[in-house]
Every structure is written in structure tokens, then in C-alpha cells.
Amino acid sequence: MTPDEARHVTVSFGRVFPFRKKLTTVFYQTLFELAPEARPLFPDDLTGQKDKLANTLNLVVTNLTKLDTILRAVSTLGQRHAGYGATPGHYEVVGVALITALKKVTPAGLTPAEESAWVTAYNLISDAMIKAAAQMPPESKTA
Numbered sequence: 001m002t003p004d005e006a007r008h009v010t011v012s013f014g015r016v017f018p019f020r021k022k023l024t025t026v027f028y029q030t031l032f033e034l035a036p037e038a039r040p041l042f043p044d045d046l047t048g049q050k051d052k053l054a055n056t057l058n059l060v061v062t063n064l065t066k067l068d069t070i071l072r073a074v075s076t077l078g079q080r081h082a083g084y085g086a087t088p089g090h091y092e093v094v095g096v097a098l099i100t101a102l103k104k105v106t107p108a109g110l111t112p113a114e115e116s117a118w119v120t121a122y123n124l125i126s127d128a129m130i131k132a133a134a135q136m137p138p139e140s141k142t143a
């Protein structure tokens with residue numbers, strides 16, 4: 001992640017931040033349209049989940065310049081996600097839902113450079129989560 005990419009993510013996140021509640025709503029709508037089979041993995045009431053998503057985005061965006069630290073922390077997050085039933089295919093759909101929601105909800109949308117910086121950041125994090133899940137011993141893969 002280059003300093004320019006980090007700046008694009010931070011600046012566009014600043015634009016969407018006042019609308020983060022709408023962002024999380026559009027994110028889950030898009031996710032479950034694209035992957036209805038993922039709906040039962042989540043609790044019926046998504047209120048807590050939406051707050052967690054907004055907090056996680058905030059945490060990631062404010063630590064983009066310390067990506068090494070985030071990537072270590074997301075290993076354990078990835079291992080917990082194996083227990084939630086998240087598959088590599090789900091990560092791809094979650095990435096699409098995130099970018100779609102950002103483009104819809106961010107005032108003025110995302111510039112091509114901003115979109116590409118978000119894709120880079122999401123791929124770095126999701127790859128680290130997927131790798132960490134794959135390295136778990138098979139018997140510990142159920143939650």
C-alpha cells in the first residue's frame with residue numbers, strides 16, 4: 001500500500017464517514033443480494049454487526065500507515081471467521097459489496113484512484129485473513 005493509496009482511502013473515507021450508517025446498510029443489502037446463502041451465517045438482527053463493520057473500517061483506515069500491525073491482528077480475525085463459516089468465495093463477494101456500497105454512498109462517489117486504493121487495501125486484509133484461516137489445523141475449524 002503506497003502512501004498515495006493510503007491517502008486516497010483516508011480522504012474518501014472522510015467523505016463517507018458522516019453517512020457510515022447508510023454505508024453499512026447498503027453493504028449488507030448488497031452482500032445478501034449477491035450471496036443470499038451467506039445470510040444465515042449472521043444474526044437476524046444486524047444492528048450490532050453494522051456497528052462492528054463501521055468500527056472495523058474506522059480502525060483499518062486510521063491505521064493504514066501501520067499496515068504491518070493490522071495484518072498481524074487480522075490473522076486471528078481470519079481464524080475466527082473460519083469458525084463463522086466464511087469461505088474464500090465469500091471474501092470476494094464481501095469485497096464487491098464493500099466497493100459497491102462505497103461508490104453508492106460516498107458523496108461524489110469514488111474516483112478511479114480511490115476505488116483502486118480501496119481494492120488494494122481490502123485485498124491485503126482479506127488475503128491475510130484467508131491465509132490465516134487456511135493455516136489452522138482442520139480440527140479447530142469449527143467454531
Ligand code: HEM
Nearest residue numbers: 038041042043052056080081084086087090091094125126
Ligand atoms: C476483510 C474482511 C472482513 C473483515 C475485516 C471482517 C470483520 C469482522 C469483525 C470485526 C467481526 C466481529 C467479530 C470478531 O471480531 O470476530 C466480524 C464478524 C462476522 N463476520 Fe466478518 N469480516 C470480514 C469478512 C467476512 C466474510 C467474508 C464473511 C462471510 C460471509 C464474514 C462473516 C462474519 C460473521 C458471520 C460474523 C459473526 C456474526 C455474529 O455471529 O455476530 N465476514 N467480522
